[in-house]
Ligand SMILES: NC(=O)c1ccc[n+]([C@@H]2O[C@H](COP(=O)([O-])OP(=O)(O)OC[C@H]3O[C@@H](n4cnc5c(N)ncnc54)[C@H](OP(=O)(O)O)[C@@H]3O)[C@@H](O)[C@H]2O)c1
């Protein structure tokens with residue numbers, strides 16, 4: 001006899017959480033009870049999911065009782081503490097935070113790439129990669145399967161919603177301050193207009209780009225730059241792949257972009273790369289600059305797939321491809337990948 | 353006996369032109385007569401230079417008479433036609449457009465790098481590089497002199513004023529349309545708000561990044577991407593240097609940034625790179641992420657030097673350095689470099 005597994009979403013009130021509620025309302029419904037959890041601040045709020053109002057519970061031991069699958073869309077430190085609690089209660093935990101991604105006993109899963117890894121979870125926890133990794137991994141993984149990657153050089157264009165609602169609100173406040181002004185052409189004028197109101201960013205983000213994301217890790221690298229390297233190595237099972245990333249925040253609300261310089265063991269050609277990308281699952285190839293076709297965040301936001309364009313090679317080195325990829329950091333970048341993983345886990349219950 | 357040479361500025365009314373007028377008012381005054389020229393649309397306008405009002409002349413054969421040095425800060429096709437006319441009249445022409453940069457009989461000059469090339473001008477024309485090249489060349493040139501470059505991978509973050517006043521106005525209009533709204537999170541919402549009003553860009557630039565700058569060149573590369581490669585090769589005298597550039601427009605008014613991945617023949621170390629950059633002329637080293645120090649356009653705009661930060665190396669390859677550079681595209685990127693070249697040429701007259 002099969003039964004529908006119970007799902008608990010921790011962080012249901014956030015940016016990624018609200019996308020998760022949409023997804024739960026739109027995808028084929030595999031779930032029994034769906035429970036919504038957030039901080040005590042949100043307890044008692046009512047949110048719409050699967051066409052019904054559902055009351056938000058404050059995160060606690062009891063709130064995690066009875067769940068078969070628990071998805072965390074919450075800050076790192078919340079997931080670090082509560083994911084093992086949920087796992088100890090017997091749930092399969094899907095965590096989209098950074099807390100467990102590099103734990104050797106936690107699989108890092110992208111269902112298009114390594115769906116079977118979901119079952120290999122000694123701690124009961126499955127991690128979902130960072131949105132920047134997710135913007136590029138299916139594209140790069142498909143090319144790797146054919147040509148064998150030997151090096152990546154990456155520069156990112158990361159949206160402010162990567163820092164949650166706080167990031168979005170900071171950009172909106174700052175844009176209101178600079179809109180309709182002549183700002184952006186004199187020394188310090190944007191800084192003066194924005195003042196100390198930087199939100200979660202290290203510098204003003206309106207009319208600016210900020211070459212910093214995360215914390216200082218080591219030797220001048222940021223945590224997100226090294227995280228991107230480490231996640232790509234783990235997902236591709238290439239533990240020594242050279243990956244040089246520069247993470248930059250840009251004044252885009254949602255959708256991360258990455259300029260990718262990929263070197264392979266074998267010679268590549270653009271026509272074959274196009275064929276591979278045109279059929280890769282979850283990838284949209286949008287690559288005809290003569291017709292104005294290349295991905296931009298404004299066109300990609302709100303869509304499920306990741307998009308790739310500007311595919312080109314150079315006579316300088318026939319083993320190199322350049323690509324520009326975009327992925328909605330709240331959809332495939334967070335909630336959608338977590339939902340895909342949770343749906344894989346749900347099959348274990350319905351198959352029992 | 354020495355005399356002060358006469359200077360004519362073509363394009364005096366534009367974005368780069370107005371910075372040139374500031375520079376002429378601020379630098380040590382080496383000039384005799386200064387004449388301002390623009391299109392017939394601007395004829396009769398009065399602009400302030402060196403503390404005096406000066407009437408703008410329409411570009412014509414006569415407007416170019418009598419000049420010792422003519423600086424073009426005007427569109428490519430205007431420079432292509434009129435620079436040889438000015439040269440035929442005996443003037444030294446300094447052109448900041450793309451029209452002559454790759455002409456083998458026209459030196460491409462960055463005074464910090466190759467000042468003597470100003471005198472080797474068989475056509476009477478000296479070209480100034482593209483602002484993106486100028487944002488990085490002094491930094492990269494100084495490191496090359498010590499470590500010997502072998503490869504560059506570049507991703508740019510280019511400001512809208514790179515497309516002149518039209519680009520600035522397009523961004524300002526678009527920002528007014530999206531400020532104070534919830535735009536940027538739903539499919540197509542920014543495109544709908546902006547409508548067809550794209551200005552000189554291939555896609556909306558407010559709340560967006562556009563991985564396209566210039567025209568379609570060959571095999572999917574844009575003219576600016578190949579231009580950046582070709583200018584760097586010419587300036588560094590490394591005709592086969594592998595340079596893979598991805599040019600991206602961002603919603604910044606003024607100041608281009610470049611994420612630079614530089615591979616050298618020799619092993620590099622960050623401490624030595626810091627020493628070199630700290631003393632390179634016209635470069636500001638701003639590199640202490642722990643103290644929030646890295647260059648951003650908002651801090652660099654309006655300043656003369658180019659700025660470099662995020663200098664780091666990786667255990668993956670001890671011959672590689674990562675850098676993030678910013679340069680004001682209207683100052684060192686256009687008007688200031690042209691002024692520096694013009695001042696070198698002026699010495700030829702004062703030394704006679
Ligand atoms: N957005 C991205 O691009 C991105 C990137 C990487 C990883 N992620 C992961 O996804 C998470 C959510 O991202 P987001 O953009 O949705 O952030 P967000 O908009 O700031 O939402 C944070 C969510 O976590 C909940 N939360 C905060 N403190 C809590 C606590 N003490 N106990 C229980 N719940 C708490 C919040 O509930 P309240 O509303 O009650 O405060 C809210 O539901 C991130 O924290 C991160 O781990 C997101």
Ligand SMILES: NC(=O)c1ccc[n+]([C@@H]2O[C@H](COP(=O)([O-])OP(=O)(O)OC[C@H]3O[C@@H](n4cnc5c(N)ncnc54)[C@H](OP(=O)(O)O)[C@@H]3O)[C@@H](O)[C@H]2O)c1
Pocket residue numbers: 362363364365366367368369389390391392393394395411424425426427428430448449450482483513514515516517518681682685686
């Ligand atoms: N801005 C950059 O980052 C950048 C980048 C690369 C190269 N450049 C070079 O610098 C030039 C100026 O850039 P900008 O940003 O100052 O552009 P801009 O603001 O659009 O100004 C263009 C200037 O050229 C003049 N002009 C246009 N058509 C003319 C004509 N038919 N005859 C005479 N003058 C004419 C304009 O005069 P009116 O006001 O009378 O129209 C104006 O003074 C560019 O065209 C390019 O060659 C600039």
